[in-house]
Amino acid sequence: MPDVECKNQALETLPDSIDPExxxxxxSGNKLGFLPQDAFRRAGLLNLxxxxVRNSRLTQIDPGAFNELKNLVEIDLGxxxxxxxxxxxxxxxxxLRDLNLAGNPIQRIPKGGFEYVPQLVKLDLSRCQxxxxxxxAFAHLKLLESLKISSNRLTTLNNNTVKSLAQLHAMELHDNPWDCDCRLRDLKLWIENENIPHPVSPSCRTPNRLTGNDSVQV
Known part of the structure; x- marks a missing residue:
């Protein structure tokens, strides 16, 4: 079945006449701005x-943009x-098993933000804001194996946010301004007890005695 690339062509809408198979x-690299309702269904692309759709100036995605894409396992919106x-x-x-939202100006992840994609295995939220x-936020992601939240503006993270992720095998936390006080103690212990790999150790912004320390301590 064909793979189709329409990268960097200044497209503002989905191109016509793509093979329905x-x-x-x-x-990626276009000027789409907005994905409308039934964007892919109308193009006959039901086998995707x-x-x-990286770097395509997307500001909004209609709630029905991915209608009828029953086989979809990966979306890259970085x-x-x-x-x-x-x-x-x-x-x-x-x-859906793989979702990339890295590099978008997202400031908050609400309760149940991923409740409709319980099969996610990989989630990339790095380089957001x-x-x-x-x-x-991640309560429904029982199968998640990889979580990236590096390079954000996070100062703290409730242990309950991640402790339900029983299948987690990789986590990236670095390049956040962590406040290494007692609130992070449970998270630190959980990472250690579960032996969660994190290739780059997170560092502390505060307190002053730990500033720049290459691992979260309390």
């Missing part, structure tokens, strides 16, 4: 398994202009 579609998780649009993709993640 296409399983992998890469339309992977969609890459380096766009989304200010929130497109939770409602993800209702149509219950079997996160300042807050609700303790129940």
């Amino acid at each position: 296409t399983q992998v579609l890469d339309i 398994q992977r969609i890459h 380096d766009n202009l989304l200010t929130s998780v497109p939770s409602l649009a993800l209702r149509a993709t219950p079997f 996160l300042v807050e993640i609700d303790p129940q």
Whole structure:
């Protein structure tokens, strides 16, 4: 089945006449701005398994943009202009396994932000502008194996946010301004007790005695 690339062509809408048997579609580097309702269904692309829409100036995704894409397992929305998780649009993709939202100006992840994608295995939220993640943000992600929240503005993270992630095998926390006080103690102990790999150790912003320390301590 064909893979189709339509990268860096200044497209403002999905191109016409794409083979309906296409399983992998890469339309990164365009000027889409908005994914409308039934965007892929109207183009006859119901066999898509992977969609890459990186760096395409996306500011909004209609709740019905991915309607009828029953085989979709990967969506890459990295380096766009989304200010929130497109939770409602993800209702149509219950079997999604890999979601990349890195590099979007998302500041908060609400409770249940990923409730419609319980099959997620990989989630990338790095290089956003996160300042807050609700303790129940990942509550539905029982199968999640990889979580990236590096290079954000997080100062603390409730232990309840991640302790339900029983399948987690990789986590990236570095390049956040962590306040290494007692609130982070449970998180630190959980990471150690569960032996969660984190390739780069996070460092502390405060208190002053720990500033720049290459690992979170309390």
